[in-house]
Amino acid sequence: MNTAGSRAPVPHRTSHRRSWLAFAAIAATLLATIALGHDGRRVAQLAVLAAPALAWMLWPVRTPVWHRIRTVAVWLCAMAFVFDGVLRAYLLDTYQAAPDSSFVQAAAANTNSRETGEYFATHWRAFLIWACTVVVAAVVVARSVRHGVRRDAAWPRGAVAVVALAMVLGGIAHLSKPWRRLHPVVFWANWNQSVHQLREAWADQQQERDQALERARAAAPVIAHEGPATVVLVITDSINRDNMGLYGYARATTPRLLAHKAQLQDQMVVMRNAWSVDASTLPSLRNMFNFGQPQSEQPHHVLALARAAGYKVWWMSNHDDVAIEQQHAKLADVVDIVNRVPGRAGASLDGELLDCVQEALEDKAERKLIVVHLMGAHPHYNLRFPAGENPFDDQVDGVEEALEKSGRSAWVRKFRQEYDSALLYHDFVVSETLQLTRRIGRTDEYRAWMYLSDHGQEVGHGSNYAGHSPSTASGYRIPTVIWRNRLQDTLAADVGDRPFRADWAGWTIADLLYLRWSGAAGHRNALGPDYVWVPPTLPVKVDSFVH
Known part of the structure; x- marks a missing residue:
């Protein structure tokens, strides 16, 4: 109630x-x-x-x-x-x-x-x-x-x-x-x-590595060169050739490589039209080492062929990357990972690898293949060079003015400054690997050095964006540079202007190693006289692969 x-x-x-x-x-x-x-x-x-x-x-x-x-x-x-x-x-x-x-x-x-x-x-x-x-x-x-x-x-x-x-x-x-x-x-x-x-599946790929070695031994590769030989392969990450002074960039990002080129002349070939067909690391490296062939075809692996032919193989890296380590690095005889802090964006500088390169070059092995895997300019850009060494952050130059005129935001312009500073430090590391390769070794030894990036990077080139970019051409524009201490084989006069595909890089690496085996495709070797260019199919429009 x-x-x-x-x-x-x-x-x-x-x-x-x-x-x-x-x-x-x-x-x-x-x-x-x-x-x-x-x-x-x-x-x-x-x-x-x-x-x-x-x-x-x-x-x-x-x-x-x-x-x-x-x-x-x-x-x-x-x-x-x-x-x-x-x-x-x-x-x-x-x-x-x-x-x-x-x-x-x-x-x-x-x-x-x-x-x-x-x-x-x-x-x-x-x-x-x-x-x-x-x-x-x-x-x-x-x-x-x-x-x-x-x-x-x-x-x-x-x-x-x-x-x-x-x-x-x-x-x-x-x-x-x-x-x-x-x-x-x-x-x-x-x-x-x-x-x-x-x-x-990546955690342990020992069986696949064993099979790659078995296929390589069955192919019976030989070295078509007498005497000692050393080949250094420097693979970097996220480098766009458009930001390199070596390729005509306005900022002085590669003074040491330019000095090497001026001194070495024709011994140092700069591939001015180099492209990756992948905008990320894992597929790029797989293509690079597996000759650009589908996995279903059970392709050869460059490192397995080199070992089967008699090379002692090193893999030294500044990446703490389980996939790369399992798929490629563990095929080497010697694996040296200097960066064990988890994450590809760890703060370890690439210069930490230089002592490892020198140690490998001084090894007494008759034939050596030394793979050097750098962090390059993988984001964060400001972690890719020593603290306080950014010469581009306190000046308004032509590059800065062009970016601002193109409507690039302040944060993209800041990333471009950091990216170019990373390339300046990168120039020091890459040049040191070349200098060490030229200096260390017997006087009668054949030596070769090759440098390329896995993919490019967008830093305000085609869009107001900084980072990996499968949707712009900048994500695929890479540098590729080759040096040999001998020019036994006469190269074509225009070899540096030939378009180059990173997924075919294995054929060029095999040529530098003087590897010969049944089934080798000489027409994909960018240094060879029978080279035949076939434009790759990219997910972006490229008006021309040759500029």
Whole structure:
């Protein structure tokens, strides 16, 4: 019985209009974010998959507890679709890649927590923009989802039809495997499993290395050169030839290599039209060492052929990279990794390898192949040179003015300054490896040295962006330089102007090693008289491979 002056509690009633507006707001938010990362038919498929959870808002619930459960459940479900759409949009915008592409999965499998943090630190501006999209969507959904229909409100007109249709279509979609696997929860769970399996596959590839050595021995390679021989192969990371003074860049980023060229003349060949066919490290190195042939064809590996022919092989690296170590480094007789701090973006400077190079050159082996894998200018750029040694950060020169005139942002111009400083230090390291190769060894010894990058880098050349770039030509423009202390074989006068493909680099390396075996393709050796250029198919438009 109520006492005088007291009132019975009035049940909370959600108006039909408010429920429908809330429903529409969430539906519009989901469609917008889904469309960011998907197109065409996929947008409809994702919308159908999201429909049952969204339609739950129109189903009356009895108690406050169930109302809270519904509010949280629908919000979580909606945000799964939001995160999926925004993350896919980021990958499409930045790398022109889908999350289940080999490019993205290989990068994720080859990344650890420290490198992830450093990646976020480098690209925080882009993440901030996309994070704002997520925050706005989260707020809209959170403010709307609490207005779902309560049991004490009349069933909204049309709600029965909407809920029934959503349940039927959503049920059919979830029963269909091709549709179900697109659901964010299912897709990203499967994606994570694929990345984990890929990482496990890299953990121990001893069997594949043994098979590569067996194939190499079966090919019976020989060395078509008498006497001692030393070949040094310097592979660097993320170097764009457009930023090198050796290639005509306005800033003095390669004074030492220019001095070597002036002294060595024709002994030092600068391949002025060198290209990678890959915009990331792992596929580039696989192509480089496997002669650009598909893995399904069980191609030879340069290091395995060199060992089978009688070379003692070194692999020394400034990368702490399990995939590279398993796929390539462990094929060598001697492996020396100077950087054991996790992450390709570790702070170890490439100069730490110079003592290792000298030690290998002084080894008494008759024939030596020394592979030097540098960090080069792999982001972060400011970690690739000694602290305080950035000569380009306090002057406004022609490069800075051109970037500003092209509309490049201040942060991209800053990255260009750091990138060029990294190349100046890189010039010192690379030149020292050449100087050591020229200086150390017997007077009658054949010596050769080759330097190239795995891929390029975009630093405001074609877009207002700094980093790996599979969507611009800068991601594929690389330097390639070759030196030999003898010119027994007369080179064509235009050899430096020939277009060069990094996925064919194995054939040129084999030529420097004087390796001969049945099945060798001389027409892919850029130094050979029978070289035949075939333009690669890149995911970007290249007006000309020769400039």
